[in-house]
Amino acid sequence: MQRNYVLRGALFGCLLGAAACYPGEIDSAAQTDLVVTFHDDAADFQANATFDMPDSVVDIGVAGGGSSTLDHTYDAQVLAKVAAEMVAAGYTRVVSTPSNPADVMVVVSAITVENYYYYTPGYPWYPYWGWWGGWPAGYGASSNWYYPWYPVYSTNFTSGTIFITMVDPDIPPPTAGDQVSIWSAAINGMLEGTAPEISSRINNNIGQAFAQSPYLHVP
Amino acid sequence: MRIWTFAAAALLVPALASAQGERSSWFGLTWSMAGTTGTTKDFVSDYSLRGIGLEWRQLRGNKSYGLSLGWNAMNQEALETSSLPSIDLTGFQFRYINAYSILATGHAYLGQSGSARPFLGIKAGTYYMNRRVDVGLWTVSDNSWHLGVAPEVGFVVPLRQSYGSEAFYTAFRYNYAFKAGDTPTQSFYTIDIGIATRR
Numbered sequence A: 001m002q003r004n005y006v007l008r009g010a011l012f013g014c015l016l017g018a019a020a021c022y023p024g025e026i027d028s029a030a031q032t033d034l035v036v037t038f039h040d041d042a043a044d045f046q047a048n049a050t051f052d053m054p055d056s057v058v059d060i061g062v063a064g065g066g067s068s069t070l071d072h073t074y075d076a077q078v079l080a081k082v083a084a085e086m087v088a089a090g091y092t093r094v095v096s097t098p099s100n101p102a103d104v105m106v107v108v109s110a111i112t113v114e115n116y117y118y119y120t121p122g123y124p125w126y127p128y129w130g131w132w133g134g135w136p137a138g139y140g141a142s143s144n145w146y147y148p149w150y151p152v153y154s155t156n157f158t159s160g161t162i163f164i165t166m167v168d169p170d171i172p173p174p175t176a177g178d179q180v181s182i183w184s185a186a187i188n189g190m191l192e193g194t195a196p197e198i199s200s201r202i203n204n205n206i207g208q209a210f211a212q213s214p215y216l217h218v219p
Numbered sequence B: 001m002r003i004w005t006f007a008a009a010a011l012l013v014p015a016l017a018s019a020q021g022e023r024s025s026w027f028g029l030t031w032s033m034a035g036t037t038g039t040t041k042d043f044v045s046d047y048s049l050r051g052i053g054l055e056w057r058q059l060r061g062n063k064s065y066g067l068s069l070g071w072n073a074m075n076q077e078a079l080e081t082s083s084l085p086s087i088d089l090t091g092f093q094f095r096y097i098n099a100y101s102i103l104a105t106g107h108a109y110l111g112q113s114g115s116a117r118p119f120l121g122i123k124a125g126t127y128y129m130n131r132r133v134d135v136g137l138w139t140v141s142d143n144s145w146h147l148g149v150a151p152e153v154g155f156v157v158p159l160r161q162s163y164g165s166e167a168f169y170t171a172f173r174y175n176y177a178f179k180a181g182d183t184p185t186q187s188f189y190t191i192d193i194g195i196a197t198r199r
Helices: A002-020 A072-088 A123-129 A195-211 B002-018 B038-043
Strands: A034-039 A050-052 A104-119 A153-167 A181-190 B023-037 B050-060 B063-084 B087-109 B117-135 B138-158 B166-177 B186-198
Touching: A034 A195, A072 A104, A072 A195, A153 A195, A181 A195, B023 B038, B023 B063, B023 B166, B038 B087, B038 B186, B050 B087, B050 B186, B063 B186, B087 B138, B087 B166, B087 B186, B117 B166, B138 B186
Parallel strands: A050 A104
Antiparallel strands: A034 A181, A034 B087, A104 A153, A153 A181, B023 B050, B023 B186, B050 B063, B063 B087, B087 B117, B117 B138, B138 B166, B166 B186
16 A cells, blocks of 8 residues: 555656646736847948938838728837937938938838637646546547636737838839838837836837847947 | 767667566656756756656666656746847747657666665667747747667665565766757756656
8 A cells, every 4th residue: 555655646746746847938918029120231331320210100001001900109109219219329310301311211110910819728737737647548648628617718919010111212222113121120029018018118129129230320 | 979879789788688687677757857968058058847757677687678758848038139140139038848758778787686776777769859939929849850869877775665666766867869850969968856666
């Protein structure tokens, strides 16, 4: 009898040890944020000193001819932060005219996407308990799992992306009428959280886009 | 790779061929902890407490051969900037490695039966490696099968006589999975603590 206790205790201890530490997962909307920057290796950023930018955020959904759920609450903050980062990088903001064009144009655009997921609450335990050998014959790690006493939940969240694009009008485009981007940033994440949290994330992520692009700095 | 193959063969074959004496089977269950080395450490560097091992050994005298199954889950999270040509990317990265092993084993035991005994062993077989990176709202993953070897040292301590033929045992193992396709060599060490029953 003692022998069974030893074996059962060891089995339970090992399973507990394996299952106790659930691996790290996203636990805040801020952890979904992604800042990606692209640049043209051939561009001479040091040759530019002035910039101009429109005073509105382009809604890509509408511009593309579709509907949009883009919330314009933060447009002014986004535009102000981008302009401030450009100035901090050494550029001077000007009003571009045909006779006196700015060296680069900075355009800000955005899009939102609705995402839907369906899940059952017990699902995350599947990889662990599937290892247990005590299931009746015919069950195991490859079995489908159902929890009839739980409802199937659905959840949705809105993700959004802000694009910051720097265009150099002096570079001839490959196709007439197009513009050549020498630098662009895409800031992607979940549009969830309180207003102060979203506001803070906007500032942090726009700042990060410029921080990870030191080649933008001009004398 | 050739050196490791010869080493595995040199230790496994004698264990299979020359083991003589009283025969008995050993079934072991271990809690397996892991730490990464080499290129695997570049991917996940945190020490992991999540893992489990199952083992069967056929004992003959002071040697044994058998089969070992293992699973080790390693993960790491960090806010990082990764750079590629013309591209820089910043975000929280959640990196995971699930390493599954199916290994043939050979062991040699020192000391006397019935007392605490150190052992040396070599394991060889296959590793299935699942690597995954969650960054932002995106996931990238790959899966690969590797051939590999794992030298091992450990000791076994019989439990009190009243518990019959159960024994506590622990082992340190260095797992080396050879390069497979585009996936580089994977290596990690494990510290196993468990219990074995002998029949």
